[in-house]
Amino acid sequence: SIPSESRQVWQKFGVKEFGGKEEFQQEFIRHVETTLARSMYNCDDLAAYQAASQAIRDRLIVAWNKTQQKHTTKDRKRVYYLSLEFLMGRAMDNAMLNAGIKDITKSGVADLGFKIEDLLEQEPDAALGNGGLGRLAACFIDSIASTNYPGWGYGLRYQYGIFKQRIVDGYQVESPDYWLTFSNPWEIPRYEIQIDIMFYGYTRKYTNDDGKVVHVWEGGEQVQAVAYDVPVPGYGTETTNNLRLWASKPTREFDFEKFNAGDYESSVRESQKAETISAVLYPNDNFYSGKELRLKQQYFWVAASLNDIVRRFKKTHRPWKEFPDQVAIQLNDTHPTLAVVELQRILIDMEGVEWDAAWNIVTNTFGYTNHTVLPEALEKWPVPLFTNLLPRHMEIIYEINLFFLQKVEKMFPKERDLLGRVSIIEESSPQQVRMAYLAIIGSHKVNGVAELHSELIKTTIFKDFVTIYGPDKFMNVTNGITPRRWLHQANPKLCDLIASKVGSYDFLKDLNLLKKIEPFAHDPKFQDEWVTIKKFNKARLAAHIKQSNGYDVNVNALFDVQVKRIHEYKRQQMNIFGVIHRYLSIKAMTEEEKKEATPRVCIFGGKSAPGYYMAKTIIKLINAVSEVVNADTDVGDLLKVFFIADYNVSKAEIIVPASDISQHISTAGTEASGTSNMKFVLNGGLILGTVDGANIEITREVGENNIFLFGHLAESVEDLRHKHRFSDVPLDPNLEKVFNAIEIGTFGDPNIYVSLISSVTGSDYYLVSDDFQSYLDAQKLVDQDFKNKDTWVSRSITAVANMGFFSSDRAIDEYAESIWNIEPIAMD
Ligand code: 4GP
Structure with missing residues (x-):
């Protein structure tokens, strides 16, 4: 143990958290000059981001150390959340918000000549996940920390996250996401935590001196797991939990046999192979592919995590x-x-x-x-x-x-x-x-x-x-989302407006407090402010579209959004067929009719798994339609179609607050929950959706009048599929017109879409034709209702007011109580 004189020195110089702006600035400049070895004269936005994040990181580490010490001395039950995906997005804004230092940092960097928004833009997304499953894990660890539960996440530190998507000639093109180019200030390498992991080899058993049969596994290949810790700060609490990500490294044992045999190169190559285990995230969502390397990843990660957990228990x-x-x-x-x-x-x-x-x-x-x-x-x-x-x-x-x-x-x-x-x-x-x-x-x-x-x-x-x-072994825990990222961070203005009625920002911790805005649903002043904020958010997205797609967008049009992984069960094909139907209808309108029509901006985004042919065809069709429609002067502002490339968490933060309508239109029974549906409604957008996943509970909470539902129910899906298999079901007539337009080449080479069309005219496994008329009817209702500004806004406000249930804090409390049996540990 430490002698008492030394202890005094430790205590005297122990690192404290910075309190005010000046202390932050002092830390910022120290990091510019020492950590980055730069100066006032060559500090660009990237360097400023790095210095600011280092200063914030130091602060997080102080709280993280304190939390871990506290949890160790309290010695209570912990939860370990094992997930191959953590789709975290950017860390800096979240860290400032959760630690309560956003204002200090913002004005601190402003004095030094920087805009905080520009610094935030420097950070690459930590995109260590595919979609819903990975983002859920990210929301969950935010909530576990924010509700003071002792809990760790365990995952893999991929060098390459989900690929970057570009659109070339209408097609998705993938490129690697090497996100660690500038080193990552949000992780702490723990080189002292190294665990040997074995693969292959053989088993053998023998009877020991006590007459017991003992099994041994030996003779396999070894690699090493090295820990990287990512502090997870809770909101409005000092609790800072840990996300431990494992990276694979060669063991220090070098293959001297090969070396001595003069085969130095091949022994180096063997070493390098070890690092490939944690190198890439498999880019599949809702899809299994049986690759050996994937099983290796799984065992590597699980073995390292359990070794760690068991070691902690044995202490x-x-x-x-x-x-x-x-x-x-x-x-x-x-x-x-x-x-x-x-x-x-x-x-x-x-x-x-x-x-x-x-x-x-x-x-x-x-x-x-x-x-x-x-x-x-x-x-x-x-x-x-x-x-x-x-x-x-x-x-x-x-x-x-x-x-x-x-x-x-x-x-x-x-x-x-x-x-x-x-x-x-x-x-x-x-x-x-x-x-x-x-x-x-x-x-x-x-x-x-x-x-x-x-x-x-x-x-x-x-x-x-x-x-x-x-x-009793089987239960439900409805998913949730963290209001810190998906309300405060994505939509600060709406957050401020809500706070003005709730009387504080406490709703970010207790989302049921949103109820307090319901009485203002018809208040003209509140409505005005609500609409102004939606317009602001739409303009922010419009600026992004201008930059990425090169078009000006009318912010008074109805913004209709479907962003998520591209998958046949999620039915982006139905959406784009609907857009084509709308286009054909507009082309057939008189000038009078056009005046009555509701202008729309249809926004798509999402990645397809690289090997998923049908999903890639859907992306191509969306882009082909976009090209034709956006250039058609007959259509003007009445319809614009955009595919936003490389949809990710930070783009979602811009897109979600800007929607009037978002689409969650999976074939009933196929979308387990969906979580973006919750994000859109929390930001004042209404849902056009099927009776599926969490749409059902959203309807129950916000009221049937505040959501647009359509389509067959899950209970009829089997029968409908059976009919398609065993009899001739006629194609929906409106869909037939759409297919005709595609087939005569309205959107370029029709050969590209043959298999997409026959997936519907054939077995129609996802029931696109069966649901098409009801989808168009619901869209028509959306068009009409959007014209009535007063009721539209009051529906939007009422819906937000009733979204409290969908906080991931609630979900975590349910897991803690009914599955984990753990209790929070207060930090003071
Ligand atoms: C997703 C589900 O598709 C989605 O409905 C759900 O909201 C999300 O998990 C979180 O629970 N599943 C996957 C997958 O991403 O790969 O199975």
Whole structure:
């Protein structure tokens, strides 16, 4: 321990958080001159961003150290959120807001000749995720910190996040996102935390002196996991949690055999291979692709995280059976399911715990969240690939399966088919490991992410498991979003206006306080201010469109937005077919009719998985329509169509506050929840949507009058699909006109769209034709209602007032209470 004289020196010079503007400036200049080795004479916006972020980082680290010390001394149960994706976006604005130093920093840099907005623009997005699942993880760790729960995120430190998208000749072109070019001030490399991870090799067993059978796994390849910590500051609290991201490095063991044999180059190459494990994020959303490197990523990350968690637990010297009283681990989808097997392996092979006792610990530790019912997204690993990479884990999975199937057989002796249906091993050729089944069997709770979705998993993909375990193991936690980023940061003006009525900014912590603005829904002055802010936000987006797409946009037009990953189930194709229908209608209008029409700006954005042909065709069609429509002088302001390239978190922060209508139009039963639907409504936009995912609960909260719903319900989808398969269902006549226009070349070479059209005229799996008329009817209603400014604005205000439920703080409280069994730790 530290001698008391030394302790005094430590305390005297211990780093304090800067309090006022001048202290911030002092820190800023110190970082410019020392950390960056620049000066007043060559400090550009990039350097100023780096210096400001270093100053803010120092402050975060002080709070982070304090929090971690506090949590360690309190010694209470923690949650670990395991997610292969954290779609964080930019950190600086959020850090300033959460730490309560936005004003100091803003005026601090202004005195030094910089605009804070310009500095914020310098930061690259941390785009370590694909879409909804990754952004949810980012909102969740913000909420875990903001609600003072002790919790860590564990993920991978990809060198390349989701690819950058450019549009070339109407097509998506991908380029790598090397986001770490200028080093990342928001991470703390922890070179002292290095964990050896093994792959391949073989297993062997022997009987030890006590007569016990011991399993060993040895002889494999080793790589090292190095930790990078990202402080996660809570809003309005000193609590600053940790997001630990692992990077793969070669082990220090150098292959001297090869070296001595004179093969230096190949031993270097072997070393380099280690680093590729954490190099890239797989760019698929709602889609599984069975690549060996992906399984390697999963094991690498899971093994490093569990090693870390177990090490922390062992320091408390508690008996193993208390592990679940100290540790809750949430599996964000099936990607981290190997953690179930790895913990069992650690307990039985390395810690000498008996199988049953170990399995009891495991199942009480884990919870599993499912994010999709789409069959193409469910992970299954071929047994041969799995056995080769993780031989000991495969043995343990067989054991887990055996005990599980024995139990099922005892419970349902007559149901022979059931065993095959619920087995972790699918009897295909080759056999496959069904990761979702392993996750269910290894967890004490399984949840879906919105009410309908949580019902659907019980009645469809996991039905047999409800029979086996009973309904209580399965529950719902409806997703949420953080109001810090999605209201304050994205829409500061609306936030200020709301605060003027609520009387404080407390709604950023307790979103139900938004209710207080409802009485002003018809107040003309409040309405005016509301409209002015929407216009401001639309102008901000218009400026972006001008810069990226080169067109002037009429900010009085209705802004109609669909931004999300491009996927057939999300039905951007239906939207663009609707736009074509609108275009054809405008072309057929008289001048009188044109005067009555509502001008629209249709905005699309989103990435397609690089190998997803149909999604790429949809992007091409949107751009082809955009080119024709925007250049057509008959149409003028009545219709403009834009595809905004490279949709990401920071673009969402500009796009979301500018919408009048946003579209969430998935085939009923396919979108588990959606979270951007919540973001749009929270920012005063109304939804045009299907009865799917969280749209349903949004409707319940904001009232049926404040949302535009259409389309078939989830319960009729199966029947409709059946009809398409077994009889000739006539194509919707309006859709037929749209297809004719495409086929005669109105939007360029029609050959490009043959397969897209036949996906609808054929089996129409996503029911585009079935829902098309009802979609057009809903659009018509939107056009009419938008003309009545007073009711439109009051609907917008009422909707916002009732969005409290969709704060991710509420979601986290539900997880904490019903799955994790953890309590907040106050910081003072
Ligand atoms: C997404 C779902 O598609 C979306 O509905 C949901 O809001 C989000 O998870 C968060 O729960 N799923 C995925 C995926 O991104 O890859 O399964």
